[in-house]
Amino acid sequence: MGARCEFQRINGIFCCESAIATCDPHNWDLTKKQRRTRNKPFKIREFSYPDLETATNGFSADCFLGKGSHGSVYKAILDDGRLVAAVKKTTTISNPSDYNINNSPAENEIEILSRIRNPRLVNLLGFGVDSNERKLIVVEFMPNGSLYDLLHTATRPPGWSRRVRLALQIAKAVQHLHSSNPPVIHRDIKSSNVLLDDNWNARLGDFGLALRGHVEDVRVSCTPPAGTLGYLDPGYLAPADLSTKSDVFSFGILLLEIVSGRNAIDMNYSPPSVVDWAAPLIRGCDFAGICDPRIGPPNDQAVIRQLAVLAARCVRSTAKKRPAMSDVVDCLRVVSKRVGAWASPIWHNLGTRVGGVRKSLPSMKYEPLDYSTEIIKTFRVGSRRNRKVSSVPASELGSEAIGTNNDRVARSKSIGSVSEIKMAPSDSNPLVKRRGGLSVMMPIVRLSKSRSMGVLQSTRLVHNNGIVLPLAKNPNARELEESKLLINLMKEAQKEDL
Numbered sequence: 160m161g162a163r164c165e166f167q168r169i170n171g172i173f174c175c176e177s178a179i180a181t182c183d184p185h186n187w188d189l190t191k192k193q194r195r196t197r198n199k200p201f202k203i204r205e206f207s208y209p210d211l212e213t214a215t216n217g218f219s220a221d222c223f224l225g226k227g228s229h230g231s232v233y234k235a236i237l238d239d240g241r242l243v244a245a246v247k248k249t250t251t252i253s254n255p256s257d258y259n260i261n262n263s264p265a266e267n268e269i270e271i272l273s274r275i276r277n278p279r280l281v282n283l284l285g286f287g288v289d290s291n292e293r294k295l296i297v298v299e300f301m302p303n304g305s306l307y308d309l310l311h312t313a314t315r316p317p318g319w320s321r322r323v324r325l326a327l328q329i330a331k332a333v334q335h336l337h338s339s340n341p342p343v344i345h346r347d348i349k350s351s352n353v354l355l356d357d358n359w360n361a362r363l364g365d366f367g368l369a370l371r372g373h374v375e376d377v378r379v380s381c382t383p384p385a386g387t388l389g390y391l392d393p394g395y396l397a398p399a400d401l402s403t404k405s406d407v408f409s410f411g412i413l414l415l416e417i418v419s420g421r422n423a424i425d426m427n428y429s430p431p432s433v434v435d436w437a438a439p440l441i442r443g444c445d446f447a448g449i450c451d452p453r454i455g456p457p458n459d460q461a462v463i464r465q466l467a468v469l470a471a472r473c474v475r476s477t478a479k480k481r482p483a484m485s486d487v488v489d490c491l492r493v494v495s496k497r498v499g500a501w502a503s504p505i506w507h508n509l510g511t512r513v514g515g516v517r518k519s520l521p522s523m524k525y526e527p528l529d530y531s532t533e534i535i536k537t538f539r540v541g542s543r544r545n546r547k548v549s550s551v552p553a554s555e556l557g558s559e560a561i562g563t564n565n566d567r568v569a570r571s572k573s574i575g576s577v578s579e580i581k582m583a584p585s586d587s588n589p590l591v592k593r594r595g596g597l598s599v600m601m602p603i604v605r606l607s608k609s610r611s612m613g614v615l616q617s618t619r620l621v622h623n624n625g626i627v628l629p630l631a632k633n634p635n636a637r638e639l640e641e642s643k644l645l646i647n648l649m650k651e652a653q654k655e656d657l
């Protein structure tokens with residue numbers, strides 16, 4: 160096959176060694192059973208083109224799942240109905256120099272996914288080749304759409320426990336990539352590349368732009384920057400700038416999107432970039448202000464505070480100061496436990512008895528973040544700053560109000576190379592152009608290095624001797640443990656060159 164996959168062909172089936180080699184130091188503490196499963200070679204099938212054609216009803220409209228920047232995706236029923244898969248068919252002939260050296264996005268995706276497998280990823284099942292020698296990718300079928308759809312077009316917006324659970328699952332997926340040996344850098348983390356499986360769990364997909372290798376490896380160090388505007392690390396301007404921390408930046412943007420329910424770039428807001436919009440709110444401890452107005456802030460104020468602080472750390476200007484994905488996973492585990500505790504039936508029953516916890520939220524006060532500064536904030540569902548520029552009252556914000564129907568919202572598409580990005584003058588309309596009645600994201604953006612990062616004004620949050628106790632006045636052991644984690648985050652934020 161053309162793609163440089165180091166497959167072994169056994170009885171017509173390609174077997175791939177898992178990318179997680181036995182010498183992977185990250186796997187040393189795994190149980191024997193886990194190690195056995197991880198290192199088990201998995202089967203990559205070569206499907207014949209006629210089989211894929213039949214399975215997709217001739218790539219017909221009724222099997223069509225969606226279109227991305229590199230091609231279309233179809234649902235395929237294979238093996239007499241025993242296997243349901245998604246087939247990605249490239250429709251454009253790409254210039255390889257835009258992507259990874261000598262590899263089209265399809266070949267790249269096959270090559271990378273043939274080496275890694277994880278329950279948090281949209282895994283590769285096989286591939287096919289068309290008459291033009293173009294690769295078709297066959298991956299696991301995800302029946303419940305994308306996180307983008309769930310956040311921006313679903314009639315019922317997801318609640319906090321679901322949002323945190325999804326964020327944790329995505330973080331685990333990225334951590335898995337980064338801890339592989341050699342590491343995989345996804346380079347295109349965004350809500351439309353997170354798909355939902357049959358249990359509504361998040362799976363990270365679309366490895367067309369991913370790079371596998373150490374940063375000093377030739378392929379990594381010579382591949383031009385790529386990604387999706389709005390999620391792209393502004394410090395990643397040359398191949399040498401790439402590190403796993405670029406993914407951390409994109410994850411931070413995605414976390415802000417999950418929390419706020421707004422698009423990474425949305426001309427209905429001022430400023431249009433989610434990070435520029437959220438930064439002053441987080442800096443001013445207006446954590447409720449960044450919450451999705453359709454669901455309001457979570458019952459437990461520490462949940463949104465920790466999410467906001469984490470997102471702020473992920474989008475810092477200095478890549479080195481961003482947390483590693485393992486830290487992000489640890490932090491989200493803590494948040495997940497908190498939000499899970501509030502979702503327990505005890506709280507629901509209490510809410511019913513006292514007339515509904517959620518109802519009482521708008522008048523609820525933040526507890527002081529520390530005992531010296533006594534910052535008290537009132538929850539404001541749909542606060543003025545959180546409102547759209549079109550000034551639709553928060554009460555009227557239906558689920559569609561932030562959706563794709565709005566002509567000032569354009570779904571970001573991946574771009575092969577940031578050399579396509581032109582710096583727009585600050586007074587021009589930088590992002591949206593009309594084309595055939597559709598809003599199309601143009602590759603023109605203001606990448607303001609100085610504005611997108613370093614969003615924590617931590618001095619207001621730090622108590623004597625650098626100690627912050629952001630929870631109740633008499634925290635229990637668990638709360639103390641959790642606040643220690645937060646203290647570390649805050650301390651690091653304080654060191655930031657803001």
Ligand SMILES: Nc1ncnc2c1ncn2[C@@H]1O[C@H](COP(=O)(O)OP(=O)(O)OP(=O)(O)O)[C@@H](O)[C@H]1O
Nearest residue numbers: 224225226227228232245299300301351365572573
């Ligand atoms: N494994 C899958 N199962 C079900 N639907 C899928 C699967 N993979 C992709 N899709 C759907 O197909 C559409 C196109 O996906 P694709 O990954 O090609 O592009 P994208 O992520 O939307 O955009 P871009 O190419 O710019 O990143 C999306 O709407 C996605 O929801």
